Amino acid sequence: MKIAVIGGGSLGLLFSYYMSKKNDVCIYTRTKEQADLIKKNGLHLINGGIAQPPLKVSAAPVQDWKGNEELAIVALKQYQLPGLMAVLKANARSSVLFLQNGYGHIKLLSEISAPDVFVGSVEHGAVRANDYTVHHNGIGVTRTAVFRGDANLLQEISSVVPADFPVLLEPDYKEMLIKKLVVNAVINPLTAVLKVRNGELITNSFYFEIFKQMFEECALVLGLEHHEEYLQNLMSVCEKTANNHSSMYKDVENGRQTEIDAILGYLLELSISKNIKAPLIHNYYHCIKGKEQEREGA
Ligand SMILES: NC(=O)C1=CN([C@@H]2O[C@H](COP(=O)(O)OP(=O)(O)OC[C@H]3O[C@@H](n4cnc5c(N)ncnc54)[C@H](OP(=O)(O)O)[C@@H]3O)[C@@H](O)[C@H]2O)C=CC1
Numbered sequence: 303m304k305i306a307v308i309g310g311g312s313l314g315l316l317f318s319y320y321m322s323k324k325n326d327v328c329i330y331t332r333t334k335e336q337a338d339l340i341k342k343n344g345l346h347l348i349n350g351g352i353a354q355p356p357l358k359v360s361a362a363p364v365q366d367w368k369g370n371e372e373l374a375i376v377a378l379k380q381y382q383l384p385g386l387m388a389v390l391k392a393n394a395r396s397s398v399l400f401l402q403n404g405y406g407h408i409k410l411l412s413e414i415s416a417p418d419v420f421v422g423s424v425e426h427g428a429v430r431a432n433d434y435t436v437h438h439n440g441i442g443v444t445r446t447a448v449f450r451g452d453a454n455l456l457q458e459i460s461s462v463v464p465a466d467f468p469v470l471l472e473p474d475y476k477e478m479l480i481k482k483l484v485v486n487a488v489i490n491p492l493t494a495v496l497k498v499r500n501g502e503l504i505t506n507s508f509y510f511e512i513f514k515q516m517f518e519e520c521a522l523v524l525g526l527e528h529h530e531e532y533l534q535n536l537m538s539v540c541e542k543t544a545n546n547h548s549s550m551y552k553d554v555e556n557g558r559q560t561e562i563d564a565i566l567g568y569l570l571e572l573s574i575s576k577n578i579k580a581p582l583i584h585n586y587y588h589c590i591k592g593k594e595q596e597r598e599g600a
C-alpha cells in the first residue's frame with residue numbers, strides 16, 4: 303500500500319519504520335533539511351536499546367504532499383494541526399488517519415473532505431533521537447476506529463503491518479479516544495505538577511487521593527457509564543508505565559509546549575458547557591498553562 307506519513311517526529315518516524323517493511327512509505331517533514339537527512343541516512347530504529355537495520359524510505363517536505371497515496375497518517379501534535387489544516391483541506395482526497403492524543407482535534411476533522419477519516423490511539427512509546435533515528439521504548443499496539451467513512455481500508459491496514467507492530471480495529475471511536483483521554487487527563491497533569499513518575503500516583507497514598515478525585519471529576523464531566531472499567535484501565539496503565547515520566551512531565555521539564563489544551567482544556571470546556579463544577583480539572587489546567595507561560599517569559 304502507498305502510505306504518506308505527515309510529520310517526522312517520534313511517532314512519524316516510528317510508524318514510517320514499521321510500515322515501510324511491507325508498504326511504500328513517504329515521510330513528509332516540516333523542513334526540507336530533515337527530508338534530505340532521512341534520504342541520505344535511511345531511517346534508524348533503536349528497539350529496547352538495540353539498533354535495528356536502517357531502512358531506505360522516501361522523504362519530502364510537506365509542501366510536496368499532493369495526497370496521491372491511499373492513506374495519509376497524520377503524526378503531528380494536536381496543537382500543530384491547525385497549521386496543517388490548509389494543506390489537508392486542499393490535498394486529503396483518500397483516507398486520513400489521525401494519531402493525536404486527547405479529544406481537542408475531533409472538531410477539526412469534519413473540515414476535511416476526504417471520504418475516509420480515521421482516528422488512532424497509540425499505546426507505543428517512542429522518542430525521536432535525531433532527524434532520522436527513533437527509540438521504540440514502549441512496545442504496545444495501535445488502536446484505530448472510523449470517524450467517517452467505512453472500515454475497509456483500516457481492515458486492509460491491519461493486514462499490511464508487520465506482526466510486531468499490530469494495528470487493531472475498534473468499533474467505536476469515541477469510546478476508544480475517551481478511554482485514552484481519561485488516562486492522559488489524570489496521569490499527565492498530575493505527574494507534571496507533582497514532578498513524579500507515573501507509578502507514584504498510586505503508590506503514594508496522598509497523591510492517590512488526588513488521582514481518585516481527578517478520575518471522578520473526569521468521569522462526571524464525560525458522563526461515563528461504566529466507571530469501573532475506565533478506572534481499571536487507568537490503574538493498569540499507571541502500573542504498566544510506573545517507571546515512566548509522562549509526556550507532559552517531560553514537556554514541562556524541557557520547557558516545551560504541552561498538549562494540555564487537547565486534554566484538560568477539552569474537559570474544562572465540557573464542564574462549563576454542562577454547568578458541572580470541576581475544580582481539579584480547572585486548577586491543574588491552569589497550573590500547566592502557567593508552566594507554559596513561565597517558558598514563554600523566560
Ligand atoms: N511519542 C509517543 O510515544 C506517543 C505520542 N502520541 C501522540 O502522537 C502525537 C504526535 O506525538 P510525537 O510524535 O511524540 O510528537 P513530536 O513532537 O515528536 O512530532 C511532531 C512532528 O510534527 C512535525 N510538524 C509540526 N508541524 C508540521 C507541519 N505543518 N507539517 C509537517 N510536519 C509538522 C514536527 O516537525 P519539527 O520537528 O520539524 O518541528 C515534528 O516532527 C501527539 O498527539 C502525541 O500525544 C501518542 C502516543 C505515544
Ligand SMILES: CC(C)(CO)C(=O)C(=O)O
Nearest residue numbers: 489543546547548549550
Ligand atoms: C500512557 C502515558 C500516561 C504514559 O506515560 C502517556 O500516554 C503519556 O505520557 O502521554
